[in-house]
Amino acid sequence: MKEGAAAADIRVLILAGGMSYEHEVSLKSGRRAADALQRLGFACYTRDLDGELLPALQEFPPDVVLPLVHGQPGEDGSLQAVLELLGLPIVGTGSTGARRAWNKIAAKDLLRTAGIPTPDWTSMPRQAFSDFGARKLLDRIAAKMGLPLVVKPNSGGSGLGVHAVHKEDDFPSAMMGCFSYSDTALIESFVEGRDIAVGVIDLGDGPVALPPVEIAPLHGDYDYAARYNPGATRWTVPAALSEPVAARTAELALEVHRTLGLGDMSRVDLIVDDAGGIQVLEANVAPGTTETSLLPMAIEAAGLDFGEVLATMVRQALART
Ligand SMILES: Nc1ncnc2c1ncn2[C@@H]1O[C@H](COP(=O)(O)OP(=O)(O)O)[C@@H](O)[C@H]1O
Ligand SMILES: [Mg+2]
Numbered sequence: 001m002k003e004g005a006a007a008a009d010i011r012v013l014i015l016a017g018g019m020s021y022e023h024e025v026s027l028k029s030g031r032r033a034a035d036a037l038q039r040l041g042f043a044c045y046t047r048d049l050d051g052e053l054l055p056a057l058q059e060f061p062p063d064v065v066l067p068l069v070h071g072q073p074g075e076d077g078s079l080q081a082v083l084e085l086l087g088l089p090i091v092g093t094g095s096t097g098a099r100r101a102w103n104k105i106a107a108k109d110l111l112r113t114a115g116i117p118t119p120d121w122t123s124m125p126r127q128a129f130s131d132f133g134a135r136k137l138l139d140r141i142a143a144k145m146g147l148p149l150v151v152k153p154n155s156g157g158s159g160l161g162v163h164a165v166h167k168e169d170d171f172p173s174a175m176m177g178c179f180s181y182s183d184t185a186l187i188e189s190f191v192e193g194r195d196i197a198v199g200v201i202d203l204g205d206g207p208v209a210l211p212p213v214e215i216a217p218l219h220g221d222y223d224y225a226a227r228y229n230p231g232a233t234r235w236t237v238p239a240a241l242s243e244p245v246a247a248r249t250a251e252l253a254l255e256v257h258r259t260l261g262l263g264d265m266s267r268v269d270l271i272v273d274d275a276g277g278i279q280v281l282e283a284n285v286a287p288g289t290t291e292t293s294l295l296p297m298a299i300e301a302a303g304l305d306f307g308e309v310l311a312t313m314v315r316q317a318l319a320r321t
Pocket of ligand 1: 150156157162190192222269271281282
């Protein structure tokens, strides 16, 4: 029963880096989390993923693992499955929940079945373009769904490969851009509105929604550059939403968290339109924890300390073993 042990006796391994396009972001997330836990006295160390990870974990098993690897294989459930095979407690979400959230199309199916609003969509694997003819398919999709649309990789993050299509001529290049990140495209109806993110944390009494954060890129879209260049985006927390709309974003984020079976923390991305209508875009199981990331911002806005929250989750993970 190590959960009551002194922080210095608890070895926390932070996994950060990885092989995805979000490598640098993950390293920053890892550093911020490591600083916060070290400040509280935890025996915390950070490691990247490589071929030596498995033997290293077997030889010197940590007490708890905090996976902060964005993208694949950190968020698609495979890293979690490996950690589960080794019997190592994980802070965050297990392999099943991670897999559900990672596949945006599968997640949207589950959300819609649960009655959670999410934009209309269709999906198209790259192969279908050669099988059926790209132009004909795109014309059909545009005619059926109407413009504008958003094309995005079925699995991915940080806005990479996400493109809005306002006129048909932009459709082919949006698809090509998307296919460089994922073999399947998710094509969604464009929802006009404000970008809102709601963090969900579970500190032992069940999942709780944090204050909503509004994201307003100062120029153009909320893309990779807007997310990680200081000064490129304005974040407002709590978001300026009316009380009932704010409450509904919290409710929906909790429903998404539960429907997908997510664990200690998640971040649910939504769009709120001018009339207060809300559409859920996606859920993230390894939310960024960099200096400009939304989850730590929301934790602080809730009057909580980011390090203390992680510490509680570490002890919670230990108690699950
Ligand atoms: N259906 C949509 N309508 C309008 N904007 C969208 C839509 N889908 C995505 N976006 C924009 O693209 C961003 C990234 O999309 P998201 O689905 O959250 O993917 P990622 O995993 O890359 O964060 C969103 O934050 C939003 O600004
Ligand atoms: Mg997102």
